[in-house]
Amino acid sequence: MASQERVDSVTKGTGFRRCRKQAGYTPGTCELLRVMMKESKLTNFQQRHIMDTMKRDLEKEKRRLQNIFATGKDKEERKKVPHVRQEDPAPELDRFDELVKEIQDRKEFLAAMEALGQGRQYRSIILAEISQKLREMEDIDRRRSKELRKALATT
Incomplete structure:
Protein backbone atom coordinates (compact mmCIF):
# COMPACT_ATOMS: atom_id res chain seq x y z
CA MET A 1 0.00 0.00 0.00
CA ALA A 2 2.82 2.39 0.86
CA SER A 3 4.44 1.78 -2.52
CA GLN A 4 1.14 2.61 -4.28
CA GLU A 5 0.95 5.93 -2.39
CA ARG A 6 4.52 6.67 -3.42
CA VAL A 7 3.72 5.95 -7.09
CA ASP A 8 0.65 8.20 -6.93
CA SER A 9 2.65 11.02 -5.36
CA VAL A 10 5.34 10.70 -8.02
CA THR A 11 2.89 10.74 -10.92
CA LYS A 12 1.05 13.68 -9.38
CA GLY A 13 4.27 15.60 -8.97
CA THR A 14 5.26 15.65 -12.64
CA GLY A 15 4.09 19.20 -13.08
CA PHE A 16 1.23 18.60 -15.49
CA ARG A 17 -1.42 19.79 -13.10
CA ARG A 18 0.00 23.23 -13.74
CA CYS A 19 -0.28 23.01 -17.51
CA ARG A 20 -3.62 24.86 -17.63
CA LYS A 21 -2.20 27.73 -15.61
CA GLN A 22 1.03 27.96 -17.56
CA ALA A 23 -0.08 27.55 -21.13
CA GLY A 24 -3.85 28.02 -21.00
CA TYR A 25 -4.80 24.54 -22.20
CA THR A 26 -8.25 23.12 -21.62
CA PRO A 27 -8.67 20.46 -18.92
CA GLY A 28 -9.14 17.80 -21.59
CA THR A 29 -5.92 18.78 -23.30
CA CYS A 30 -4.03 18.71 -19.99
CA GLU A 31 -5.36 15.28 -19.20
CA LEU A 32 -4.45 14.04 -22.67
CA LEU A 33 -0.94 15.42 -22.27
CA ARG A 34 -0.57 13.77 -18.87
CA VAL A 35 -1.66 10.39 -20.24
CA MET A 36 0.58 10.66 -23.29
CA MET A 37 3.59 11.65 -21.17
CA LYS A 38 2.97 8.77 -18.80
CA GLU A 39 2.63 6.25 -21.64
CA SER A 40 5.75 7.48 -23.40
CA LYS A 41 7.79 7.07 -20.19
CA LEU A 42 9.59 10.37 -20.60
CA THR A 43 11.83 11.63 -17.83
CA ASN A 44 10.75 14.64 -15.81
CA PHE A 45 13.31 16.77 -17.64
CA GLN A 46 11.93 15.70 -21.04
CA GLN A 47 8.38 16.36 -19.88
CA ARG A 48 9.28 19.86 -18.61
CA HIS A 49 11.08 20.60 -21.86
CA ILE A 50 8.04 19.63 -23.93
CA MET A 51 5.73 21.70 -21.75
CA ASP A 52 8.06 24.73 -21.94
CA THR A 53 8.23 24.41 -25.72
CA MET A 54 4.47 24.22 -25.98
CA LYS A 55 4.14 27.28 -23.75
CA ARG A 56 6.56 29.26 -25.94
CA ASP A 57 4.69 28.20 -29.08
CA LEU A 58 1.42 29.31 -27.52
CA GLU A 59 2.90 32.69 -26.56
CA LYS A 60 4.24 33.14 -30.08
CA GLU A 61 0.82 32.34 -31.53
CA LYS A 62 -0.81 34.83 -29.14
CA ARG A 63 1.54 37.60 -30.28
CA ARG A 64 0.86 36.75 -33.92
CA LEU A 65 -2.91 36.90 -33.41
CA GLN A 66 -2.63 40.18 -31.48
CA ASN A 67 -0.70 41.58 -34.41
CA ILE A 68 -3.36 40.46 -36.86
CA PHE A 69 -6.14 42.00 -34.79
CA ALA A 70 -4.23 45.24 -34.27
CA THR A 71 -2.98 45.81 -37.81
CA GLY A 72 -5.19 43.56 -39.88
CA LYS A 73 -2.16 41.83 -41.33
CA ASP A 74 0.14 39.06 -40.31
CA LYS A 75 3.60 40.31 -39.36
CA GLU A 76 5.24 37.71 -41.61
CA GLU A 77 3.15 38.90 -44.56
CA ARG A 78 4.41 42.45 -44.16
CA LYS A 79 8.05 41.44 -44.13
CA LYS A 80 9.65 42.05 -47.47
CA VAL A 81 11.91 39.43 -48.89
CA PRO A 82 15.42 40.82 -48.55
CA HIS A 83 17.09 41.45 -51.85
CA VAL A 84 19.88 38.97 -52.26
CA ARG A 85 22.75 40.48 -54.13
CA GLN A 86 23.89 38.24 -56.91
CA GLU A 87 27.62 38.00 -56.94
CA ASP A 88 29.57 36.88 -59.92
CA PRO A 89 29.87 33.13 -59.88
CA ALA A 90 33.19 31.78 -58.77
CA PRO A 91 35.61 31.51 -61.64
CA GLU A 92 35.15 28.16 -63.28
CA LEU A 93 38.04 25.87 -62.62
CA ASP A 94 39.74 24.72 -65.75
Missing part, protein backbone atom coordinates in the same frame (compact mmCIF):
# COMPACT_ATOMS: atom_id res chain seq x y z
CA ARG A 95 39.01 21.03 -66.29
CA PHE A 96 42.55 20.49 -67.52
CA ASP A 97 43.96 21.83 -64.23
CA GLU A 98 41.48 19.71 -62.28
CA LEU A 99 42.68 16.63 -64.11
CA VAL A 100 46.31 17.47 -63.33
CA LYS A 101 45.41 17.71 -59.62
CA GLU A 102 43.44 14.47 -59.74
CA ILE A 103 46.36 12.64 -61.36
CA GLN A 104 48.70 14.02 -58.72
CA ASP A 105 46.31 12.85 -55.98
CA ARG A 106 46.14 9.36 -57.50
CA LYS A 107 49.96 9.20 -57.66
CA GLU A 108 50.22 10.26 -54.01
CA PHE A 109 47.65 7.65 -53.01
CA LEU A 110 49.53 4.93 -54.87
CA ALA A 111 52.80 5.99 -53.21
CA ALA A 112 51.12 5.86 -49.79
CA MET A 113 49.71 2.41 -50.49
CA GLU A 114 53.09 1.15 -51.66
CA ALA A 115 54.65 2.50 -48.45
CA LEU A 116 52.07 0.45 -46.52
CA GLY A 117 52.80 -2.64 -48.60
CA GLN A 118 49.46 -2.50 -50.42
CA GLY A 119 50.79 -1.15 -53.73
CA ARG A 120 50.25 -4.33 -55.70
CA GLN A 121 46.55 -4.36 -54.79
CA TYR A 122 45.90 -0.78 -55.99
CA ARG A 123 48.48 -0.27 -58.76
CA SER A 124 46.39 -1.51 -61.70
CA ILE A 125 43.29 0.41 -60.57
CA ILE A 126 45.19 3.67 -60.06
CA LEU A 127 47.10 3.37 -63.32
CA ALA A 128 43.81 2.78 -65.18
CA GLU A 129 42.33 5.89 -63.58
CA ILE A 130 45.41 7.93 -64.47
CA SER A 131 45.26 6.65 -68.04
CA GLN A 132 41.61 7.66 -68.32
CA LYS A 133 42.40 11.14 -67.02
CA LEU A 134 45.28 11.49 -69.47
CA ARG A 135 42.97 10.60 -72.37
CA GLU A 136 40.53 13.25 -71.22
CA MET A 137 43.39 15.76 -71.04
CA GLU A 138 44.41 14.85 -74.59
CA ASP A 139 40.83 15.44 -75.79
CA ILE A 140 40.79 18.84 -74.13
CA ASP A 141 44.16 19.67 -75.69
CA ARG A 142 42.92 18.69 -79.16
CA ARG A 143 39.77 20.80 -78.77
CA ARG A 144 41.77 23.81 -77.58
CA SER A 145 44.26 23.46 -80.40
CA LYS A 146 41.44 23.27 -82.93
CA GLU A 147 39.77 26.38 -81.45
CA LEU A 148 43.10 28.24 -81.47
CA ARG A 149 43.70 27.34 -85.11
CA LYS A 150 40.21 28.60 -86.01
CA ALA A 151 40.78 31.84 -84.10
CA LEU A 152 44.15 32.39 -85.81
CA ALA A 153 42.70 31.60 -89.24
CA THR A 154 39.91 34.19 -88.87
CA THR A 155 42.26 37.02 -87.95
